[in-house]
Amino acid sequence: MVSAVALAGFSVGHCGLAAVEEKGGGKNMTEQPQLSDFERRAEHFAHTTAQILKLVNKEPGLTTEQIQTKFFYIYNYHPVIDNKLRKLRADGMIESRLESDGLLHWYPKTETEKP
Secondary structure, three states, rough: OHHHHHOOOOOHHHOOOEEEEEOOOEEEEEOOOOOOOOHHHHHHHHHHHHHHHHHHOOOOOOEEHHHHHHHHHHOOOOOOOOOHHHHHOOOOOOEEOOOOOOOOOEOOOOOOOHH
């Protein structure tokens, strides 16, 4: 029985599903192990996250939209940054504050002294 994925012609890579190849007018099912898109681009994502951290440290108090706009003007591309900001916050590198304008503003993490 041929799966719906195979009928649609999708390759799911290393997830264990087979890719569809055209050979001699018919379709052959072949295994094509490959890295996921995230694994191939992990270094790029880490670099983008470092650039976002650098921008937040340089200009504290920016909103997500302001960070996105400044990032584009500095680096000439639009990455998805909201998930990277949340990850940086979860890792304790930055913090967010809900300001009077109703928006989250991002700041470098400040160390608080514990008595």
